[in-house]
Amino acid sequence: MSWKLASRTEKMNPSVIREILKLTEKPGIISLAGGLPSPRTFPVDDFARACARVLQHDGAAALQYAASEGYGPLREAVAAQLPWDVDPAQVLITTGSQQGLDLVGKVLLDAGSRVLVETPTYLGALQAFAPMEPMVQSVPSDDEGVDIAALAASVGNGADQARFLYVLPNFQNPTGRTMSEARRAALVSKAAELGLPLLEDNPYGDLWFESPPPAPLTARNPAGCIYLGSFSKVLAPGLRLGYLVAPPEVFPKLLQAKQAADLHTPGFNQRMVFEVMQGGFLDRHVPTIRTLYRQQRDAMLGALERAMGGLGVQWNRPAGGMFLWLRLPEGMSAVDLLPLAVERGVAFVPGAAFYAGDADPRTLRLSFVTASSAQIDTAIGSLADAVRALRMRPTL
Amino acid sequence: MSWKLASRTEKMNPSVIREILKLTEKPGIISLAGGLPSPRTFPVDDFARACARVLQHDGAAALQYAASEGYGPLREAVAAQLPWDVDPAQVLITTGSQQGLDLVGKVLLDAGSRVLVETPTYLGALQAFAPMEPMVQSVPSDDEGVDIAALAASVGNGADQARFLYVLPNFQNPTGRTMSEARRAALVSKAAELGLPLLEDNPYGDLWFESPPPAPLTARNPAGCIYLGSFSKVLAPGLRLGYLVAPPEVFPKLLQAKQAADLHTPGFNQRMVFEVMQGGFLDRHVPTIRTLYRQQRDAMLGALERAMGGLGVQWNRPAGGMFLWLRLPEGMSAVDLLPLAVERGVAFVPGAAFYAGDADPRTLRLSFVTASSAQIDTAIGSLADAVRALRMRPTL
Structure with a gap:
């Protein structure tokens, strides 16, 4: 049988994260790799009551x-x-905010279209856009987000103008960084000046630890932004429930793409979540997630301080979310470190997975939400051992 | 803000069915338009028990x-x-079998690729393929399915060879027709000879009324077929749960497309359905759906016999599924009939919505599963009144 694959499939490759996650499913490995919310935060009993109510009162x-x-x-x-x-x-309800990325790619990207992303960026967005075969351009970024001058230089002209900039301002995946108020104001202003639409992804915004992040980009210019939100991090990811907010110029086409993609997001799941949300549930529930994740972030920061002394390793201090970004000393590669770490019982994701352009091979992403504080302490000790082992290894 | 839409959005148009369904939401209209399973068949209590068990034993x-x-x-x-x-x-679990169509389109269709469909065909498949911008070619078909000689003439050569034939052999949407055993054998044989992959969609196969339909095409040549299945018609559509079966040459790319599209189908819904299926539930439940839909088909056939006498209207006798196909006398158009029918309290879908090529304007699709037998009787009477009214109307 002559199966001829579409040319776009050449751009669709197995996820590095996916392959790594398989590796970390071995028993005894503490995984700091996946972005899995802590199951301790899932309101199982509330969902059980919500299911029963939905089926009893509105089952058909x-x-x-x-x-x-x-x-x-x-x-x-x-x-x-x-x-x-x-x-x-x-507002369009989506099957997870991942589907929002797929729909936006379908509606805004032609083959060869320029699309701008942060450096580094969310791997799942690159995967969602890939089938549309865009030319993805990585905009230089610092601890506060994309570099505004570099953005203007990257945007292109006329038919080559970028279709949008994809940006994750709050507690970014993978770096954990937050875009500052000044940078947000500058970005929205510059994007409007350039006529550049923004695709704002905000799955983690509610998971702040000390104080709420600055207002979303979309709040500053709704006509120029598509906003993606999710219930995966404040309730549970296994229901696959997200949403997008889009201006009238693009909403009808996003809706048609949604209908063609899966007709609609499961109505049962939508009602379950609506039911759970009644009576201000999220106002009570989300602070418990913040408290847990803040404790686990602090456990990771403390463990890093204790274990990494003198190793020349740098890391940031995320103000929320699920991830911390770590940078190895010059000359070291996180890809080389990974097998040594897995041998010692800890897994992470090499930062290289998250770059659309040239990668910084020294970087890696650590999740502080899935493992417990005690496991994090053990895992960071093992990671430091792996760094020492890599440092001792003769250069090949 | 300069929103520039992808060129594929020009091929993505509002669904005629969708617009019509809005029309039929007016109070007092009996809709024979939508393909909505009868809510009487939804096993609400079984789902409630399954939800409780899943959350209790496997919630996290x-x-x-x-x-x-x-x-x-x-x-x-x-x-x-x-x-x-x-x-x-x-086996890949999908967010409804509609998502299977989206994934297959992404993996097998380039812009301009030839894709073959039956005449007429499922509108949702045309919508799912549209974003990939294929050249859809309608293969002449009769009451038993696609014409084999016409298929060979449509398949194209070399780079222009059709990527696949999309076919719905059992109780087809929209016509309700079933592909005969002889036609299935001939189709699979000819497709293998031509090297033409088959995309077999089988949402209705379990809903047979007198005897099971012939074996699926895929069962006859699994290496040459992708098979789409669904729980929407045997359990409930609101969970959005379908699946595909694909050979090893294409499965990995379909899986990558799935991951990029929505990461995964809700695990909660998958467990709910697995739990409900335990203990041979479908073997007890599906026969009750068959009995109900057979009664309603018979009610529609009886009502047509009584109401349409002397009007020159023709219709078929579906052996299962949800739809009946009706043809108006020469010179009449189902699109012209629709407003007259809605005035009289009944809605249907004009057949023109289901043709990839030239439409037969005289055809229309009637669903016999959503309305009750009594409502069907009333609705068919109103439809006959509308036909009479259209016949009386002076030609413009």
Whole structure:
């Protein structure tokens, strides 16, 4: 049989993270690799009550085909909780915010279109855009986000102008960094000046540790932004429930792409989440996640201080979210470190996985949310041992 | 802000069905338009028990991120219930079988690729393929399915060879027709001879009324087919749970496309359905759906016999599924009939919506599963009144 694959499949490659996660499924490995929320934060009993209520009071509708836009009351609840004036008609419920990336790619990217991303950026966004065969350009970025001068130089002209900049301002995956207020203001202003749409991804914004992050980019210029949100980090990822907010110029095409992709997001899941949210549940629940993750971040920072002394390793101090970014001493590679770390019972993701352009081989991503504080302490000790072992190894 | 849409969005148009469904949401309209399973068939109490068990015994895993392939036990259960030797490793769980169409389009279609479909065909497949910008070619078809001689003439040569034929052999949407055993054998043989992959969509196969349909095409040549299945019609569509079975040459790319599209289908929903299926549930439940839909088909056939006498209207007798196909007398158009029908309290979908090429304007699709037998009787009477009204109207 002559299966002829589409040329785009050459751009679709197995996820490095995926292959690494397989490695870390070996028993006895403490994984700081995956971005898995702590199951301790899943409100299992609340979901059980919500399921029972939905099936009892609204079972037939919850189990039937439904509108592609999403469940009306959930769209209204999403609009109401966002910190700018959002018309529920501009809210599209998606099967996780990953689907939002797929839909935006379909609607805004032609083969060869320029698309701008941060350096480094979320790997899943690169994978979602890949089937549309864009030319992905990595904009130089620092601890506060994308470099505004570099952005202007990267945006291109006329038909070659970038279709959008993809940006994750809060507790970014993979770096854990947060875009500062000044940088946000400058970015929105420069993007408007350039006519450059922004695709703002905000899965982690509610997981702040000391104080809330600055206002979203979209709140500053809703007409120029598509906003992606998610219930995966504040409730549970296994329901695959996210949303996007888009201006009227692009919403109808995103809706058509959604309908073609999976008709609609499961109505049962939408009602479950709407039901759980009643009575201010998230206002009580999310602070418990913040507290847990802050403790685990602090455990990781403390362990790094204790274990990495004198090794020349640098790391940041994320103000929220799930990830910490670490940089090895000059000449070391995180890809070389990984097998030594796995031998010692700890896994992480080499930073190279997250670069659309040239990678910094010294970087790596550590998750502080899946493992317990005690496991984090053990794992960071093992990671330091692996760094020492790599340092001792003769250069090949 | 300069939103520049991808050129593929020009091929993505609002669904006619979607717009019509809005029309039929007016109170008092009996809709024979939508393909909505009867909510009387939804096993609400079984789902409620399954939800409770899943959350009690496996809550953390059900609510966590999961493998893109799907929940292992469900993949095994799907493989075990299919009537040919299926390796669970070749089963991919999808967010409804609509997503299977999206993934196959991404992996097998380049812009301008030839793709073959039946005449008429499932509108959702055309919508799923549209973003990949294929050249869709409609293969002449009769009451038994695609015309084999016409298929050979349509397949193209070399680089222009069709990437696949999309076919829905059992109780097709929209026509309700079933591909005969002889036609299946001839099709699989001819497709193998031509090197033409088949995309077999089988959402309705279990809903037979008198006897099971002939074996699937894929069972006859698994290496040359991708098979799409669904739980939407045997359990409930609101969970958005389908699957595909694909040969090793294409499975890895479909899996990567799946991961990029929505990471994975909700693990909670997968476990719910697996749990409900335990103890031979479908063997007891599906016959009750068959009985109900057979009664409703018979109600529609009886009502048509009574109401349409002397009007020159023709219709078929579906052996299963959800739809009946009707043809108006020469010179009449189903699009012209629709507003007259809606005025009289009944809605349907004009057949023109389902043609990739030239449409037969006289055709229309009637669903016999959503409305009750009594409503069907009333609706068909109103439809006959509308036909009479259209016949009386002076030609413009």
